[in-house]
Amino acid sequence: MRIDRLDADLIELLTDSPMLPVMECARRLGVARGTVSSRLARLHEAGVIRGIIPRIEPAGFGYTLVAFCQVEIIQRDGHVRVSSALEDTIPEIVDMYTVTGSSDLQLRVVARTANDLQDIFDRINRVPGVARTSSSFALHEHFQGRTLPLVNACANSAASLDKTVQND
Template sequence: MLPLGKCAMDSIDERILGLLRTNARMPVSEIARTVGLSAAPVGRRIERLESEGVIRGYVTLVSDAAVGELEAFTEIRLAGDVDTREIEGIARQVPEVQQYYTIAGDPDALLRFRVRNVEHLQQVVNAIRRTGIVAGTKTLIVMSSWDRAQPFPSEGAHDKHT
């Protein structure tokens, strides 16, 4: 029996997911060629992974710097015996929140923001502090980033502005 929330996947499903994580717009025919199947069974596998909730959606990754935005994380410590599920209410009310995580340990939660500038970030954090459920915050501004859905920056690329 599978653990709750787990779906049955084989090595081909895992390879398909790996390819889609790298490029969600990769044509099914190219995925099929890479995994050694024809397009029809690969398409059915992708549809199954979508219907089972393994693939939750497709996104466009935008360079914050290219559009003049900042990305930041704020650690949240909740007041007293506030339920961590109340963080969802804050996340829904504040459009700058891109993601939130309730986490074990100290702090209680982590919010990821996308904002126009530092002043905008300060306004957003102050608004969160005024909700009455937040006892403390610590904010970190992202200087640079990388994730597995992107190629590694080329050597020295981060030094080109020096």
Template sequence: MLDDTDRRILEVLLKDSRISLKDLAGQIGLSSPSISERVRRLEERGVIRAFTVEIDPKALGYQLQAIVRIRPLPGKLHIVRKLIEEIPEFCECDKVTGDDCYVARLHLRSIDQLDPVLDRIADHAETNTSIIKSRPIERRPPPLQRE
């Protein structure tokens, strides 16, 4: 479980994961060695998995995003998974319950790119695609407050 200090550390790191340990310690009110140890323990426990860079797909020319529900044809589950892994436009994929086996997110430069990407799995799966118009809520962590 997280204590209040761990939660405060995570809140600060979520705003700026590049903050120095000295500045983090100053914001939390602990010494740099104490903060360093706390961050190390959060990493060891798997609470913090990575310090990463968030890239804006639009800055790289990917103007369109789509959500694709994928239902592999009988006996094709592993083939479809391998194809999804190999197609770089698929940036996320979740295996889900229900009628579909996978829900994936695509980044595309234009709508013209959609059919050629989906055609690569069409012999092995049925797809249902929704174009993303906006993201009212950006990806965010689960609530950090106490249970």
């Protein structure tokens, strides 16, 4: 899907204020309410926007430690079974990916204290199908969920392409 400048501006507006009413978005963008509604529908249908929800910050309720855990699984147990078990039993896992390389799963976990983090790692290791784990601590978060620069780059690329086509 091509993202133009209006799409990018709408996405940025909703990223900053997820609960902003459609009418207010239209006012700020200088377009009709119907334009915003149709753009939102198109962005949702294309999977560009998956939902409009507030961003939850675990640090805001005491989960200030962030760690990454690499999980090697017992292959016969499979990724789906192990990842489902981890998801169902360990709420402190906030992100999980199947990855290539020396491990099979990459987890981002949050904890309140180092002791809590040790408990989380112990619980991960007890999940059936987990062969071994390794971990590292995040010392500083530089950014997370950084998608607006990509959205803007796509919009700028689309605008450049449109200018090139018009000049030909």
